[in-house]
Amino acid sequence: MVSAFASQNLILMAFLQLLVVFILLFGSLLMRLVESVTPSRRMIVGNETDRLALLEFKKQKYDDPYGALSSWNDSIHFCNWVGITCSHRHRQRVISLDLQGKGLGGNISPSIGNLTFLHSLDIGNNTFHGKIPQEISNLIRLQYITLRNNTLQGEIPTSLANCTGLRRIYFSYNNLVGKIPIELFTSLSKLEEIYIFSNGLTGEIPASFGNISSVRVISLGENELQGSIPESFGQLTNLFFLSLHLNNLSGKFPLSLHNLSSLETISLAINHLHGSLPRDIGLTLPNLKFLAIARNLFSGRIPNFISNISTIKLIDLTENSFVGPVPNNLENLQNLQKFSIDGNQCGIGEADDLGFVNSLVNCTNLEILGIAENGFKGPLPNFKANLSTRLSQLILGRNQISGTIPTRIGNLFNLAALGLEGNFLEGNIPSVVGKLQKLQILLLNENRLSGQIPSSIGNLTLLYKLNLQKNSLNGSIPSSIGNCQQLQYLSLFNNSLQGPIPKQLFLISSLSIFLNLSSNSLVGSLPIEIGNLKSLSGIDISKNRLSGEIPYSIGDCNGLESLYMGREVPTKGIFGNASAIFMNGNDKLCGGIAELHLPACTNHGSTKREKSNALKIVLMIIGVAFGFLLMSSFLTLYWIRRSNSKPPSTPLIGERSLNLSYKDLFQTTGGFSSANFIGSGSFGSVYKGIINQDETIVAVKVLNLQNSRLYKSFTAECKALRNIRHRNLVKILTSCSSIDSKGKDFKAFVYEFMPNGSLDDWMHLPVEANNHSRSLTILQRLNIAIDVASALDYLHHNCYAPIVHCDLKPSNVLLNRDMTAHVSDFGLARLLLEPNDKSSQTQTSTIGIKGSIGYAASGYYT
Structure with missing residues (x-):
């Protein structure tokens, strides 16, 4: 019996051992099988945190024009919502939130900090406002954060320093203010790129920046930063992009930065930096592609070794205090696209000051050459045929260049802007200028040019600004100028031009900024075609020998704001409203409506016109009398309005060109x-x-x-x-x-x-x-x-x-x-x-309702 009991125990023990082995072998498989059918409670709890955080984030949005968050509901799993990426390793935990460019507006919810598995956050190119929540510090796994191009305010949160895994920060184009937190550069040891340009940051750049050797990009331009550039930047051996332009930085450019052979871009324009470029810049910065230090206080000479930087694409030294000759060994810069030294003191007053221009013959990629406002003397080089045909801007104005305009300038057939103003150029304007058919701006004013304006000027059909004023040009204005149908500004002021004004000039409907023909010897009457210039803002034809009446058609120039001329004033069009025009400084004017209080014109034509006007007034009074019962209210209100109208009380921008960045x-x-x-x-x-x-x-x-x-x-x-x-x-x-x-x-x-x-x-x-x-x-x-x-x-x-x-x-x-x-x-x-316009053949149909959603005025159906 004892033997039987022992036998049963042995059997039971064997069964238990077998069961343990079975569990060990197949237990994990069973658990996975169960999980595939019913999620574990543990997983549900973890997922619930992310789901609720996302729903709370959605509640903060007041604007969702494209319905980007319409899928954020319980009809589908949140890992399938727009912009959401979940982890495969940590099942169903959010690792990426990408809502860039969805037009979303509102505050950034503090619940964003509950997405603790987040690696990447991109909500750029939206209209989020308010402050960056401090709870962002909970995202300890975060590597990439993009908040650029919103309207975020406040300071950069110091708690961001807790995100020690951060590699890239994109905060540009916001309204962030305050100082750059020092804490960022004591803990973010993996940081590679930081973009916070175009904000309102103040204070100095932290010297601790230099401790992060992994940094490759620093972009802090367009802020209000002060102080000097830290010398510690020289420790950033991986740095290849440095942009600090448009700040209030002062001091010298650190010498330590000149030893960073990795640097490709240096952008420091519009600051208060001073010092000189090192002589061996071509040896220490062999990979430099962009050198932009315009509008600072740099001085000294442009080093000869700059020609060793064969990778350079842009050299912009505009508006500094550089002196001396420009190196004439620039032929090695075969990648050069822009060379601008406008507004310096270069040149030594010798005949070969401009010899360096011909050293650019191998720079076949050159597009912009600007050397205006320096001290260059001597003649223009007779541009070699192989000077870059890609050249689109040649800016040489405000120097002391003499001689004639070389005929080989016609080889630069891609020129869009040619500026030779304010020099000592003589002789004729060469007819080859007509070969520059892509020219849009031509400035030859304030020289000593003589002869006639070449008729080939009419070949420049893309020209929108032409300035030939203050020369000694003679002859007549060529009628071919009427071919320049894109012209907006034309000044021939202070020359010796003769003959009548060609009516073709007044058929250029694009003329809108200013037309200045004053101080010449033009004769004849003002063509009636002047009424075609409906958009012209100002015209000056004073100090000529014009005669006859001012044509009534000038009243059709609805955009006219300033008019300088002599003799009579019309009564029609805009000249019928005394409150809309000013006659100051024209003591020889006569005629016009009575409200202007000008003396009557004594010539026969004027008498006829006065009689005609009197007859019209009588007829008008008779008409008003007959229609008084029906029209009295309207006419009374209308004339009260006309008599009470005033010029705009808000001060307007003047004639000058307004360029705003x-x-x-x-x-x-x-x-x-x-x-x-x-x-x-x-x-x-x-x-x-x-x-x-x-x-x-x-x-x-x-x-x-x-x-x-x-x-x-x-x-x-x-x-x-x-x-x-x-x-x-x-x-x-x-x-x-x-x-x-x-x-x-x-x-x-x-x-x-x-x-x-x-x-x-x-x-x-x-x-x-x-x-x-x-x-x-x-x-x-x-x-x-x-x-x-x-x-x-x-x-x-x-x-x-x-x-x-x-x-x-x-x-x-x-x-x-x-x-x-x-x-x-x-x-x-x-x-x-x-109907006869060629472009009408390609116009697309615009049938359909236009305008704002939810409202359609009757005019939208036209």
């Missing part, structure tokens, strides 16, 4: 701050700004280029606004289209500021912030209707080409301080070309 607009609007925010729409945002030069108040419309349609809108608006001017159209002061170092586009328009907002505001916002009632009187409503009608009449019938606005609505009708209405926003404008 992204940095200028950033400063003008206080960093595109919310305090200067006026409004927004699908196009982007509008900000109030002040131009520092004359404290002109402007409105800056910044386009949201995440909407690809706005590229076409920008082009359409530029095309529409380029040649139109009318008192009831919002005046565009300039536009800004720039590209940053990473190739990102920025486009904006700068308009005259309208302090009373839009008609839509007055119609739908009854009470202002100060609780004053916002309502329009009957007179104001009628005046606004007349203003809008006048603008449309100009666009449809009196413009250089008929323009259909395609987006007329109350929000696009703006009111100035005097409640005068101005039509704005030509983003959908369409030019109606003549």
Whole structure:
């Protein structure tokens, strides 16, 4: 019996041992099988943290124009949501959040810090605002963070230093302020690239930056950084890209940086740095491709060893204090694309000062050569045939260059800009200039040129600026100039030109900026064709020998703002409104409407015209008397409006060219701050700004280029606004289209500021912030209707080409301080070309509803 019991125990023990072996062999397989059917509770808890964090992130969004987050719901697993990537190793944990360019707006939720497995965070190219949450410090696995091109504010959080695995930081194009945290450079030992350009950072660059030997890219340009460049930068042996341009940096460029053979880009333009370039720069920086140190205080000579940098593509030393000769051994720079030393003191006053130009004959990639505003003397070299035919800009103005313009200049057939102004050039303008058919800017003013203007000038059909003023040119103005149908600015002031003004000149409808023919010996009458220049802003024909009457057609020049001439004043068109014109400084003028108080013209033609005007007044009075019962109200309000109209009270930009960069607009609007925010729409945002030069108040419309349609809108608006001017159209002061170092586009328009907002505001916002009632009187409503009608009449019938606005609505009708209405926003404008215009054959159909979603004015169906 004992034996039987022992036998049973042995059997039981054997079974248990077998069971253990079975569990060891197949247990893990069973567990995986179970997990594949029903997730473990542990995994559900871990996933729930990420899911809830993402849903909380979604709640912070107030704008999702493309529906990028519409899939973020429980209908599918969050690992399948747009922009989410989960780990394979750590199952169903979020490792990447990529929502760049989705048009999202709102604050960045602190819940982002709960995604603790996140390796990559990219929410760039959106409209996120507010501060970067401190909770970002929880992302200890984070390697890449991209917040660029938003409107984030506040300081860079010091807690970011906890993300010790960070390799790349992209914070550019935001409104970040304050100092660069020192903590970042004591713990981020793996950092390779840091981009924080175009913000509002202040203070000095931390010297501890130099402790991170892994750094390859430092991009801190377009901020307000001060102090010197740390000498410790010389320890960054892997550095190849250094950009600190447009700051307030001072001191010398560290000598230690000259020993970094890895450096390819040095961008330090627009600072207060000084010192000289080392003589052996070509030996110590053999891989340099871009050297941009313009607008600083550098001095000394341009070293001869610069010719050893065979990789160099760009040398920009503009507006410094470099002196002496330019090295004449530049033929080795075969990759050179731009060489600009404008605004220095180069040259030694000898005949061969410009000999270095011919040393560039092997630089076949050269596109821009700028040596203006130096002290170069001697004649222009007779450009060798093999000087780069890719040359598009040749800028040699404001030197002491003598001799004649060489005929071989015609070999540079790709030139778009030729500047030889302000020199001592003599002789004729060579007819070969007509071979430069890609030329857009030609500046030969302020020389000693003589002879006639060559008729070949008419071959330059792309020319938009021509300045020949202050020479000794004679003969007549060639009629072939009428072929220059892109011309916007023409000045022939102060020459010895004779003969009549060719009517072909007044058939150039693109003339819009200025036409200056003054101080010559031109004769004859002013052609009636002057009325074709509907967009011309200013004209000066004074101090000539012109005779006859001023043609009535000049009243069709609706964009005219300044007119300098002699003898009589018309009474028609814009000259019928005394409040719209000024006659200051023209004591020999006569005629015009009575309100101008000018003396009567005594010639026979004037008497006839006065009688004609008197007859018209009588007929008008009779007509008014017969139609008094029906029209009295309208006419009374209309004439009250005409008599009370005043010039715009907001100071306007003058005749000068207004060039504003992204940095200028950033400063003008206080960093595109919310305090200067006026409004927004699908196009982007509008900000109030002040131009520092004359404290002109402007409105800056910044386009949201995440909407690809706005590229076409920008082009359409530029095309529409380029040649139109009318008192009831919002005046565009300039536009800004720039590209940053990473190739990102920025486009904006700068308009005259309208302090009373839009008609839509007055119609739908009854009470202002100060609780004053916002309502329009009957007179104001009628005046606004007349203003809008006048603008449309100009666009449809009196413009250089008929323009259909395609987006007329109350929000696009703006009111100035005097409640005068101005039509704005030509983003959908369409030019109606003549039937015989070649481009009409390729016009696409625009049938369909245009304008804002949810609203369609009747005009959209045209």
